[in-house]
Amino acid sequence: MKKYMKEMKLFWNDHQVAGYRLPISYCLLLAVPFLFFSCSLKKEKLPILGQREMNGNDTVYHTVAPFRFVDQDSAIVTNATFNNKIYVTDFFFTSCRTICPVMKSQMLRVYEATKNMPDVLLLSHTIDPEYDTVALLHDFADRLGVESKRWHFVTGAKDSIYKIAQTSYFAVAMEDKTEPDGFIHSGAFMLIDKHGRIRGKYDGTKEEEVNRLIGDIKILRQE
Amino acid sequence: MNCLQWVVASGLLMCCCTSKDMKFQQYFAQGQNLYETHCSNCHQKNGQGLGRLYPPLAGSDYLKNNFEASICLMKYGTSGEISVKGIQFNKPMPGVPSLTELELAEILTYITNAWGEEHEMITLEQTSQALKNCTPP
Numbered sequence: 001m002k003k004y005m006k007e008m009k010l011f012w013n014d015h016q017v018a019g020y021r022l023p024i025s026y027c028l029l030l031a032v033p034f035l036f037f038s039c040s041l042k043k044e045k046l047p048i049l050g051q052r053e054m055n056g057n058d059t060v061y062h063t064v065a066p067f068r069f070v071d072q073d074s075a076i077v078t079n080a081t082f083n084n085k086i087y088v089t090d091f092f093f094t095s096c097r098t099i100c101p102v103m104k105s106q107m108l109r110v111y112e113a114t115k116n117m118p119d120v121l122l123l124s125h126t127i128d129p130e131y132d133t134v135a136l137l138h139d140f141a142d143r144l145g146v147e148s149k150r151w152h153f154v155t156g157a158k159d160s161i162y163k164i165a166q167t168s169y170f171a172v173a174m175e176d177k178t179e180p181d182g183f184i185h186s187g188a189f190m191l192i193d194k195h196g197r198i199r200g201k202y203d204g205t206k207e208e209e210v211n212r213l214i215g216d217i218k219i220l221r222q223e
Numbered sequence: 224m225n226c227l228q229w230v231v232a233s234g235l236l237m238c239c240c241t242s243k244d245m246k247f248q249q250y251f252a253q254g255q256n257l258y259e260t261h262c263s264n265c266h267q268k269n270g271q272g273l274g275r276l277y278p279p280l281a282g283s284d285y286l287k288n289n290f291e292a293s294i295c296l297m298k299y300g301t302s303g304e305i306s307v308k309g310i311q312f313n314k315p316m317p318g319v320p321s322l323t324e325l326e327l328a329e330i331l332t333y334i335t336n337a338w339g340e341e342h343e344m345i346t347l348e349q350t351s352q353a354l355k356n357c358t359p360p
Contacts, residue, residue: 097317101265105273143275143314 044219046191049198050170063196064168069125069154069161072137077123077152079196086220087121087192088213090204091165091173091185093128094140099187103204104144107189111146113214119194120217122151125165127173127185129155169198189213193220247332247344254333257326261319262334270338276314278307281338294350295357297330298322324351 050062064079071077088110092100107122114120126132132140137153155161165173165185172186191200191213200216203209259268262280266272270281280286285307286293300318304311322330324347331345 095315097264099264101267101273101277104276105267108273140276145274 045223046193046199046216046220049201061195061197064192064198065164067156067160067164067168069156070134071148071152071154072134072141073148074134075148075152077154081152082121082123082192082196084194085119085121086194086217087123088189088217089123089125089169089192090187090189091125091127091161091169091171093126093181093183093185094132094136095128096181096183098181099205103187103189106204106207106210107151108144108146109207109210110189110214110217111151114150114217117217117221119221124151124153125161125173126153126155127158127161127165127183129158129161170201191216191220193223250329250332250344251336253326254329254331255337257322257330258333258337261322262330265316270334272307275310275312278305278310278312280334282340283307286334291353291356294327294331294353295359297327298354299357299359324354327354 048061052062053060066079068076068078088107090103090107092103094100104124107124111122114122126137132155134155137155141148141151141153162173165171169188169190171188171190172184174184175182176184187203187205189202189204189210190198191202193199199220200213202213265277266280267277270279272279278285285305296316296318298318298320300316302315304313306312327350328345328347331350335342335345
């Protein structure tokens with residue numbers, strides 16, 4: 001817009017030099033197609049979240065730390081599972097009756113929306129690995145009716161799950177005996193790009209936020 | 224009957240209907256609040272449930288055929304396999320022990336009328352009777 005204003009000013013000045021004034025309506029008439037043109041040229045890009053450092057002239061962005069978990073099929077899931085893939089991730093537990101079922105019904109929408117996108121995967125971590133065994137996660141995914149190829153439900157050492165939540169994904173996940181279900185955790189969905197960088201954070205309990213996520217996935221795939 | 228009598232009679236009639244309607248509306252509205260606090264996270268706002276994890280309540284044959292038992296499980300929870308609309312569910316459901324007889328009647332009035340079906344309101348007498356026969360786990 002700023003650029004456009006500048007151009008308009010130049011245009012105006014030129015014409016003043018030429019010795020006549022343009023009526024405002026004429027300017028507006030010119031402005032409309034011009035604005036459309038400039039908007040269609042502008043390519044939307046998602047921000048890169050987290051801390052960044054300078055290494056010489058290169059910017060080093062925050063990326064997800066190495067991890068190793070087990071999914072509902074007992075398969076090992078690591079960063080390599082998401083090599084050259086975009087993924088959406090969250091933290092939950094199966095016996096939760098507060099926000100998790102809402103998150104899962106919203107994540108199911110993401111699952112449906114990305115059905116024909118082979119480069120998009122989903123990753124849900126349990127924050128109650130003692131209760132949520134591989135067998136239980138398998139049953140959960142099966143009852144939800146989703147494919148393990150596209151949606152990994154993982155469990156692992158409690159400490160590593162909590163640590164990756166807090167340090168890699170900036171999500172809140174911890175035990176808290178005073179909470180009704182024994183845990184506090186955020187209902188956030190994080191969007192991770194093909195380089196392991198966080199490109200968006202969304203409230204996974206809100207439909208509008210998840211609509212925004214689905215839109216952002218399409219933008220990210222254009223990169 | 225003169226005009227005045229007509230007015231009084233129709234007024235009385237309306238009054239009677241609206242007071243019954245009013246009670247229904249009250250139960251329904253209060254039931255919706257309670258449903259959205261205690262139930263809709265799993266059973267969803269539209270009562271459709273989620274996959275084979277959480278059974279639907281909208282049009283639930285289980286609820287119809289096990290009405291009294293359903294009142295008990297709302298308060299005390301349940302576990303084990305049940306069949307709802309031809310699908311097997313087998314996840315434990317925690318109860319909400321704090322629910323009163325009135326609140327249970329309100330929630331059930333909401334559940335049985337919210338999604339396209341029309342039923343009589345569920346009364347306090349029905350829920351308190353059912354609770355007497357519960358075997359809390």
